[in-house]
Amino acid sequence: MDTADLLERSYPGRRAELKRDIFRQALRLFNEQGIEATTIEMIRAECDTSVGAIYHHFGNKEGLVAALFFTALEDQARLRDAYLAEATTTEEGVQALVYSYVDWVENQPEWARFQYHARYAVTRGPHKDELADRNRTRNQGLRTWLSESGRAAELNECPAELLPSLIVGQADSYCRAWLSGRVQGSPKAYRELLAQATWRSIRRESER
Template sequence: MDTADLLERSYPGRRAELKRDIFHKALSLFNEQGIEATTIEMIRAECDTSVGAIYHHFGNKEGLVAALFFTALEDQARLRDAYLDAADTTQKGVQALVFSYVDWVEQQPQWARFQYHARFAVTKGPFKDELAERNKTRNLRLRQWLTQSGRAAELQDLPAELLPSLIIGQADSYCRAWLAGRVKGSPSAYREVLAQAAWRSIRAEGLAEN
């Protein structure tokens, strides 16, 4: 799936055409050259626009990196919520979380690769507070789903902050290895195995798998 598909979803219409072009070219440069080595001038040259236009939209390079990172997170969350809405049991909900994560990475490898590389910079940079707020809002849907009536009895008594790592951690590790070329099998080939492992890690003792 082309990176343009994600940008069209996130920033539709003719008025956002320049913004989409800047995003598209910046994403390629950040992945090819590295975030530190890529300059605004390099992005400007690729987009055939002015430095002022880039600063107008994003403020500076840190703002552009953060905007790309937030765009990826929001698109990932859209797919997650669509999968979660179709889940009618707790186990299927855990499966939906793993499936949506794996499928998004495989559909959007360039965005996923950037997301992994940019996470530290955004977490430690000037947009860390905005990231924390966005994560809080993004995860509200997940917390609401997990705390619905009857679901707590199906899960181990674990800290809420630990659940995302237990559910997504193994899928995240495999996806990183796949993006880095360390493994050959596509993430989707192992989505069932990864989902089963996630469910076993959080289900209450004595609760059978469906």
């Protein structure tokens, strides 16, 4: 999967062609130049469009950053939910969450890199409330899965809101190191080890 695939999934059709082009160029510039250093004029020049067209779609640079961030989160959630839908046991569900996280990052490294860099800006910026609303909606299926009857009996006693972080925490740490070049091994090459380590750390003692 490349950037174009993600954008075409998220914004299909000819009418969204300019929007996709703005997203492509903005994503590249934000990753190459940094979010703070990138200006709307720089993006406009790369897209061969007007500043007005960019403002029409996104309002301002903060709106564009947030729109890119939301697009990445939604695409990541689509893959997560598809994997989770195939799981028939709690262990398979935990595995699905780890696998989908790792696979998405390796399939979409530029989006993942931007996502890590932009998180602070979006969570502290003018779109933080929209992010909170989107998170609640996007993660409803995950919360339902975690709270299904009998699920808690297989997992260590811990707050349900903490479980997603416990499940993807190790994968997230490795993926960040891979994206920054601190490690070379493919995240996908280690996804089974990461899933096994996660399951061992959260399953109930009687299950060990």
